Amino acid sequence: MTDPNTHPLHKALFRILRPLARLLLRNGVPFGEFSELVKRAYVEAALEDVTDGRRKPTDSRAAVMTGLTRKEVKRQRDILAGQNPAREATSHANRASRVVSGWVHDPSFQAGDGQPAALSFEGDRSFVGLVRKYSGDMPPRAVLDELLRVGVVVVEEGTGQLHLRKRAYVPSGDSEDMLQIFGEDVSDLIATVDHNLVSSENGREPLFQRTLTYNNIPPDVIERWRKHAAGRSQALLEDLDSWLGPYDRDVSDAGNRDNAGEAVRTGVSIFYFEEPVQTVNSGDNQ
Numbered sequence: 101m102t103d104p105n106t107h108p109l110h111k112a113l114f115r116i117l118r119p120l121a122r123l124l125l126r127n128g129v130p131f132g133e134f135s136e137l138v139k140r141a142y143v144e145a146a147l148e149d150v151t152d153g154r155r156k157p158t159d160s161r162a163a164v165m166t167g168l169t170r171k172e173v174k175r176q177r178d179i180l181a182g183q184n185p186a187r188e189a190t191s192h193a194n195r196a197s198r199v200v201s202g203w204v205h206d207p208s209f210q211a212g213d214g215q216p217a218a219l220s221f222e223g224d225r226s227f228v229g230l231v232r233k234y235s236g237d238m239p240p241r242a243v244l245d246e247l248l249r250v251g252v253v254v255v256e257e258g259t260g261q262l263h264l265r266k267r268a269y270v271p272s273g274d275s276e277d278m279l280q281i282f283g284e285d286v287s288d289l290i291a292t293v294d295h296n297l298v299s300s301e302n303g304r305e306p307l308f309q310r311t312l313t314y315n316n317i318p319p320d321v322i323e324r325w326r327k328h329a330a331g332r333s334q335a336l337l338e339d340l341d342s343w344l345g346p347y348d349r350d351v352s353d354a355g356n357r358d359n360a361g362e363a364v365r366t367g368v369s370i371f372y373f374e375e376p377v378q379t380v381n382s383g384d385n386q
Contacts, residue, residue, distance in 0.1 A: 123282075127279075139166075139168060139172065139176055140176045140179060140180060142166040142168065142176075143162055143166060143168070143173050143176040143177055143180065144176075144180055146161070146162040146165040146166050146173075147162055147177065159173045159174050159177065162177075194280075195234075195235040195236065195238050195243075196235070196243060196246060196247065196269045196271075196277070197268070197269045198234040198235060198350065198351065199230060199231055199234045199235050199243055199247075199269075200247070200252060200264070200266075200267065200268060200269045201234070201341075201345060201348070201351045202230055202233060202234035202351050203216045203219075203230055203264050204216055204264070204267050204341070204345065205345040205346055205348070205351050206230075206233075206234075206351065208225065209225060209230055216264040216267075218256065218261040218262065218263050219261065219262045220260070220261060220262070221240070221244070221260065221262065227240060227244060227262050228240045231243050231244075234350075234351070244262070246271075247269065250269065250270065250271060251265060251266065252264065252265060252266045252268075252269055253265060267338055267341065268337070268341075285369055285371070288367070288369060289369065292307045292309055293309065295307055296309055308368075315377050316377070322374065326372065326374070329372055330372065333370045333372070336370070337368070337370060340368055344366075344367075349363070
């Protein structure tokens, strides 16, 4: 067994698990529940990796790969067959995001200058019509209340017209929607890192992955930096959204619905981080 204190992957995993453990403890998830989910993820990954298009994955092969017993592999596989957490149905957060995206990109809900139009709640070119088109069976009033709560939409006094204030839906706190986004964002980052680690071996182009980091910034700069970084990042995402959004066959009516081929999920994530630098006193090692 490799030394967990020196193995580079173990060191990286521990750094990932520290903030994850903090989130789990804050939300009342004990180690036993986390361990169960890890087993399930191991089994699903093993079954997917074993598949080569010619033979059916077996519990024995998955057991060898994961270190679990065949009985445990079968139990986890049965759970995955009944409810697959990796491919769950569209979440409330995704539906709310689709409503906002439709408002931004669908010409039916744009003003003459191509910007999102002010909408009445009901009637022609209304918020109700927008929700019904992009959020399925979600009640329009519930969607509006949520978008108002997070500040994405504002109501004009006097007219009652609804104005799109932000071009993206971002929930707050440890809500179900925020945790859904957390799972997607972290999963996407790890998948990109994994792709890049083996891209040269597989003859594939690496995916874009960059980080800007400094570790000796004075505290009086941080507030200005935080606002500057947020503003520039938002502007970049809106620019990328303006380019890619019209090609989304679920959102845009720009003649792309008849395009052949399997759909691809793609995007760019930007996140800001900030933490105090831990200094080591010479007396701590004595």
